[in-house]
Amino acid sequence: MSVQPQRAARPTLEDVAERAGVSRATASRVLNSSPRVSPEAHEAVTAAVLELGYTPNHAARSLVTRRTDAVAVVFSEPEPKIFDDPHFGQLIRAAARALSSADVQMVLMLVHSPDDQARAERFLAGGHVDGALLFAPHKGDQLPSIARKLPLPVVYAGRPWGPLRGLHLVDNDNIGGSVLATEHLMSLGRKRIVSVTGTVDEFSSIDRVEGWRTAVGADEAMTELMTESGNFNRDGGKLAMAALLKRVPDLDAVFVASDLMAAGALDALREAGRRVPEDVAVVGFDDHPLIAPHTEPPLTTIKQDANEQVAHMVAHLLRLLRDEPVRARREVLPTILVRRQST
Amino acid sequence: MSVQPQRAARPTLEDVAERAGVSRATASRVLNSSPRVSPEAHEAVTAAVLELGYTPNHAARSLVTRRTDAVAVVFSEPEPKIFDDPHFGQLIRAAARALSSADVQMVLMLVHSPDDQARAERFLAGGHVDGALLFAPHKGDQLPSIARKLPLPVVYAGRPWGPLRGLHLVDNDNIGGSVLATEHLMSLGRKRIVSVTGTVDEFSSIDRVEGWRTAVGADEAMTELMTESGNFNRDGGKLAMAALLKRVPDLDAVFVASDLMAAGALDALREAGRRVPEDVAVVGFDDHPLIAPHTEPPLTTIKQDANEQVAHMVAHLLRLLRDEPVRARREVLPTILVRRQST
DNA sequence: AGACCCTGTGGGAGCGCTCCCGTGGACGGG
DNA sequence: CCCGTCCACGGGAGCGCTCCCACAGGGTCT
Numbered sequence: 001m002s003v004q005p006q007r008a009a010r011p012t013l014e015d016v017a018e019r020a021g022v023s024r025a026t027a028s029r030v031l032n033s034s035p036r037v038s039p040e041a042h043e044a045v046t047a048a049v050l051e052l053g054y055t056p057n058h059a060a061r062s063l064v065t066r067r068t069d070a071v072a073v074v075f076s077e078p079e080p081k082i083f084d085d086p087h088f089g090q091l092i093r094a095a096a097r098a099l100s101s102a103d104v105q106m107v108l109m110l111v112h113s114p115d116d117q118a119r120a121e122r123f124l125a126g127g128h129v130d131g132a133l134l135f136a137p138h139k140g141d142q143l144p145s146i147a148r149k150l151p152l153p154v155v156y157a158g159r160p161w162g163p164l165r166g167l168h169l170v171d172n173d174n175i176g177g178s179v180l181a182t183e184h185l186m187s188l189g190r191k192r193i194v195s196v197t198g199t200v201d202e203f204s205s206i207d208r209v210e211g212w213r214t215a216v217g218a219d220e221a222m223t224e225l226m227t228e229s230g231n232f233n234r235d236g237g238k239l240a241m242a243a244l245l246k247r248v249p250d251l252d253a254v255f256v257a258s259d260l261m262a263a264g265a266l267d268a269l270r271e272a273g274r275r276v277p278e279d280v281a282v283v284g285f286d287d288h289p290l291i292a293p294h295t296e297p298p299l300t301t302i303k304q305d306a307n308e309q310v311a312h313m314v315a316h317l318l319r320l321l322r323d324e325p326v327r328a329r330r331e332v333l334p335t336i337l338v339r340r341q342s343t
Numbered sequence: 344m345s346v347q348p349q350r351a352a353r354p355t356l357e358d359v360a361e362r363a364g365v366s367r368a369t370a371s372r373v374l375n376s377s378p379r380v381s382p383e384a385h386e387a388v389t390a391a392v393l394e395l396g397y398t399p400n401h402a403a404r405s406l407v408t409r410r411t412d413a414v415a416v417v418f419s420e421p422e423p424k425i426f427d428d429p430h431f432g433q434l435i436r437a438a439a440r441a442l443s444s445a446d447v448q449m450v451l452m453l454v455h456s457p458d459d460q461a462r463a464e465r466f467l468a469g470g471h472v473d474g475a476l477l478f479a480p481h482k483g484d485q486l487p488s489i490a491r492k493l494p495l496p497v498v499y500a501g502r503p504w505g506p507l508r509g510l511h512l513v514d515n516d517n518i519g520g521s522v523l524a525t526e527h528l529m530s531l532g533r534k535r536i537v538s539v540t541g542t543v544d545e546f547s548s549i550d551r552v553e554g555w556r557t558a559v560g561a562d563e564a565m566t567e568l569m570t571e572s573g574n575f576n577r578d579g580g581k582l583a584m585a586a587l588l589k590r591v592p593d594l595d596a597v598f599v600a601s602d603l604m605a606a607g608a609l610d611a612l613r614e615a616g617r618r619v620p621e622d623v624a625v626v627g628f629d630d631h632p633l634i635a636p637h638t639e640p641p642l643t644t645i646k647q648d649a650n651e652q653v654a655h656m657v658a659h660l661l662r663l664l665r666d667e668p669v670r671a672r673r674e675v676l677p678t679i680l681v682r683r684q685s686t
Numbered sequence: 687a688g689a690c691c692c693t694g695t696g697g698g699a700g701c702g703c704t705c706c707c708g709t710g711g712a713c714g715g716g
Numbered sequence: 717c718c719c720g721t722c723c724a725c726g727g728g729a730g731c732g733c734t735c736c737c738a739c740a741g742g743g744t745c746t
Contacts, residue, residue, distance in 0.1 A: 010470065012702055023726040028704060038724060055469040059405035060702035063731050068402070070450075089432035096453040100462060105471070107413075108451045110439040119443060126398040127353065128448070234637065263637075290633065294577065294606075355732055366696045371734060381694060403732035407701050 011052040019052060020044035031056060070105035071317065072129040074120060076136035076143045077112060087286065087306060091157075094310035095133060102318055104130075111136075111143060121146050131317050133310075136160050139201035153320040155313045159203040168320065170312045170331045174204050177302040177335030178211025181255045181283040184300070184337055186215070190253035190281055194226040196240040196265055198257045205232070208257040208285060226251075230261040237261025241268035253281040253343075259288040263295050266342070270296075282342040297341035304335045354395040362395060363387035374399060413448035414660065415472040417463060419479035419486045420455060430629065430649060434500075437653035438476060445661055447473075454479075454486060464489050474660050476653075479503050482544035496663040498656045502546040511663065513655045513674045517547050520645040520678030521554025524598045524626040527643070527680055529558070533596035533624055537569040539583040539608055541600045548575070551600040551628060569594075573604040580604025584611035596624040596686075602631040606638050609685070613639075625685040640684035647678045 017027040022041050029037050030045040048054070062068050073095050075088065092108070099106040107129055111120050124132060124147065131153040136143045137160070144160035148167065156169035185193050195212045198205030213223055228243045230236035237256060241264065244251060256262035262284035266276060274280045276297055284292060287303035312331055319326050360370040365384050372380050373388035391397070405411050416438050418431065435451070442449040450472055454463050467475060467490065474496040479486045480503070487503035491510065499512035528536050538555045541548030556566055571586045573579035580599060584607065587594060599605035605627035609619060617623045619640055627635060630646035655674055662669050 013704095014702080024703080025705080025726055025728095026724080029725085032704080036724060041724080053468075055465065057406070057702050058469065058471050059402045059411070060731090061704075062402035063400070063406055063702080063733085064704045066731085089435070092432070092435060092451070093453060096451055100452065100459065103462075105466075106451050108435070108439055108449050109443065110436060116443065119446075122398065123448075126401065128401050356734095357732080367733085368696060368698095368735080369694080372695090375734080379694060384694080400732050403701090404734075405701095406703085406732080407734045409701085 010057075011054045012057070013054070015052055016045060016048045016054050020048040066127075068105075068128060068130050069103070070107050070129045071099055072107045072109055072120075072124060072132040073099075074109045074111060074124075074132055074134050074136070074143070076117070076120075076134070076138070076141050077110070078138055078141060079112075087288070090306040091135065091310055094307040095314065097307075098311050098314035102314070104318070117143060117146075124150055124152055130321050131155075133157065133313050133317060134160070137202045137204060153317060155317045155320070157309065157313060161203070164330070166329070168316055168326070168329050170309055170316060170333065172204070172304040172309060173332050173335050174207035174304075175211040175214075177285065177304065178208040178255060178257070179215045180211075180335065180337050181285065181302050182212050182215035184339075184343065185253040185255065185281055185283060188253070188281055188343060192226075192248060192251045193253040193255060194228075194244045194248055194251045196230045196237055196244070196254060196256040196261050197227050198232045198261070199229065205257055208255075212255050230256070230258075230264065232258055232261060234260050234264040234267075237264025238268045239264075241265035242272070245269075245272050245274070251280065253283075255283050255285075257285050259284040259286040259291040259295075259299060259301055262299055262301070262342075263291055266295050266299075277341065277343050283337075284342075287338050292338070292340065295342070300340045300343040301338055302335050303338045305333065309333055353400075354397045355400070356397070358395060359388060359391045359397050362391040409470075411448075411471060411473050412446070413450050413472045414442055415450045415452055415463075415467060415475040416442075417452045417454060417467075417475055417477050417479070417486070419460070419463075419477070419481070419484050420453070421481050421484060422455075430631070433649040434478065434653055437650040438657065440650075441654050441657035445657070447661070460486060460489075467493055467495055473664050474498075476500065476656050476660060477503070480545045480547060496660060498660045498663070500652065500656060504546070507673070509672070511659055511669070511672050513652055513659060513676065515547070515647040515652060516675050516678045517550035517647075518554040518557075519675075520628065520647065521551040521598060521600070522558045523554075523678065523680050524628065524645050525555050525558035527682075527686065528596040528598065528624055528626060531596070531624055531686060535569075535591060535594045536596040536598060537571075537587045537591055537594045539573045539580055539587070539597060539599040539604050540570050541575045541604070542572065545575075548600055551598075555598050573599070573601075573607065575601055575604060577603050577607040580607025581611045582607075584608035585615070588612075588615050588617070594623065596626075598626050598628075600628050602627040602629040602634040602638075602642060602644055605642055605644070605685075606634055609638050609642075620684065620686050626680075627685075630681050635681070635683065638685070643683045643686040644681050645678050646681045648676065652676055 013024050013027050017024045020027060021044060026037065026041050027045050030042050096106055109120050111117050134147055134154050135157040137158050139161045145162055147154050156167055158171045159169060182193060193216055195209065197209045209227060218226065226248060228240035230240035254265060256265050262282060265282060269276055269280055276282055284299045284301035287301045292299040292301045312333065316326060356367055356370050360367045363370060364387060369384050370388050373385050439449055452463050454460050477490055477497050478500040480501050482504045488505055490497050499510055501514045502512060525536060536559055538552065540552045552570060561569065569591055571583040573583035597608060599608050605625060608625060612619055612623055619625055627642045627644035630644045635642040635644045655676065659669060
């Protein structure tokens with residue numbers, strides 16, 4: 001019936017333009033820092049923005065630019081680990097930091113079930129984000145092959161399964177790290193170096209066996225004898241170590257493919273009455289802050305820097321989004337040895 | 344010059360409507376499951392959507408509905424912890440699960456610096472999300488007072504500092520849990536029960552002291568004597584326990600306000616030659632899966648369910664977003680005792 | 687039989703923004 | 717002095733969607 005004045009609505013670009021005494025087009029130019037704007041107009045618009053507390057309507061902008069200024073961060077983990085991997089928290093933290101300082105929204109997706117996967121596919125295909133960071137290390141995970149069909153820039157963490165052609169990825173030097181670990185043990189004069197390995201469905205694990213194998217120069221039979229999988233968990237590490245002790249009674253060193261498993265391995269060694277590092281030297285992998293410094297004895301381990309990896313992934317993706325050239329599709333980050341008392 | 348056919352663009356609702364032989368309005372009704380649609384139209388539109396692989400343009404929809412179908416999850420932590428708290432990972436996981444199953448995008452924000460805070464404020468005020476979950480336990484954190492001025496539904500994790508009037512929050516029963524812990528120790532016949540507390544700038548910590556205090560019936564002087572802060576980290580827990588052993592040599596039990604500190608406390612007790620649980624019984628708090636079962640001896644502790652808390656927060660927020668009534672502004676979730684070998 | 691409602695549908699406006707294109711004025715060179 | 721060039725700026729279309737409103741058609745009630 002009666003015409004209401006309607007205030008308190010968020011100011012639009014139109015309001016800003018009016019207040020600044022310019023057209024909407026010019027105001028828009030200022031907001032997008034176009035060069036073709038006079039200093040006066042620039043100042044007037046900037047002032048109006050401040051006075052009105054104007055914030056651009058993201059949806060409207062997105063509608064016409066066809067950009068979203070959002071990036072998906074996808075963790076695909078077929079069987080959700082019951083005990084949360086704290087590495088995960090580090091990765092998320094790093095991603096949040098790197099993306100938000102680039103003023104890009106981070107949309108987090110955790111994919112476990114086929115349901116989740118379908119949802120993720122719909123979401124990524126739906127144009128809700130400009131690009132994605134994909135953490136999908138496990139063999140048989142469909143998500144990488146789904147993702148590579150999408151018209152969407154994707155940067156992978158580590159090597160996914162399947163063909164690598166055309167993929168952009170940032171990996172840690174797992175092979176180099178495990179060579180480092182094993183050579184460290186050899187330099188200590190250790191002769192019988194066994195290894196507790198992770199799960200065979202992740203390249204990070206496969207690479208760590210490979211590093212050990214080349215360093216000690218093991219053939220297939222010897223590898224079979226001197227390695228045992230600990231499934232990347234603590235109890236698994238303990239069981240694997242116990243099995244190795246039985247199979248290779250004269251072992252004097254062990255390279256364990258994760259700190260968590262190494263903690264379990266230390267338990268097994270203690271129960272078997274072997275002293276660490278006197279009888280058996282132990283090297284882990286990860287340099288997990290919650291574990292490595294606190295085992296008994298504190299753990300010598302290989303540090304891989306989650307922050308660094310994610311920062312590289314984000315930088316890589318941002319370059320792709322801006323159509324800037326990338327140096328290489330695949331980056332491999334160095335790993336270093338952190339020495340503590342277990343060697 | 345010449346007119347290009349222009350294909351391969353994403354289909355619009357117009358395309359769907361045309362294919363289904365209905366108007367755009369009807370197609371829209373089907374997509375938004377309006378009741379006023381004939382079965383025939385419904386079927387035709389559904390088929391067309393499938394055939395064309397249509398996905399609604401989120402920006403366009405958001406522009407008119409003024410909803411974003413996104414929710415911010417904000418963690419505010421004035422001093423970013425160097426050692427990642429794994430509790431954090433659990434919370435994020437739970438939030439991701441709960442939100443994605445409601446088909447709401449989760450935008451994660453980690454706030455450390457004043458810079459981050461300003462960004463967060465701009466973001467939340469900018470209408471980029473429909474609501475927020477806010478984790479800001481620390482005293483002096485500005486974010487809660489900023490957030491409560493925003494015209495945006497916010498659900499808090501735990502009690503933030505400042506006035507609670509009008510706030511929506513989901514808290515764990517820290518007081519109840521610590522009463523439980525302390526009474527458990529008393530029921531074991533322990534007479535001199537001390538407590539290692541957290542930091543005084545978090546209510547969760549304050550409440551846990553309060554629970555201990557009421558259960559043992561301590562006055563101020565006794566509280567001063569028999570409690571010591573461990574700053575919620577492992578080394579702090581060890582130092583605090585050592586201090587308490589010196590101050591109260593005849594102590595026979597300790598309630599430690601976090602599992603991580605409890606691990607440190609166990610170290611201190613071991614070094615002091617006190618047996619656990621024979622000489623000193625120990626109860627922790629959190630039931631941290633990476634810590635509690637693996638201490639020496641395994642830790643009796645109070646379980647607070649992160650999944651449950653976040654699920655309640657999400658449900659609460661969704662109700663607010665849908666303008667549905669909420670039962671209570673404030674929910675307090677129960678905590679339970681998990682008994683292991685340290686008592 | 688006329689007046690009524692109720693249900694399914696389509697036309698069209700408009701959300702707030704960007705960007706194309708046209709215009710007017712300042713400026714420099716022939 | 718006039719014409720061409722260039723730069724700052726405004727008008728207006730249109731991105732893809734929702735929702736208001738009008739309307740046709742069939743049923744129900746007086």
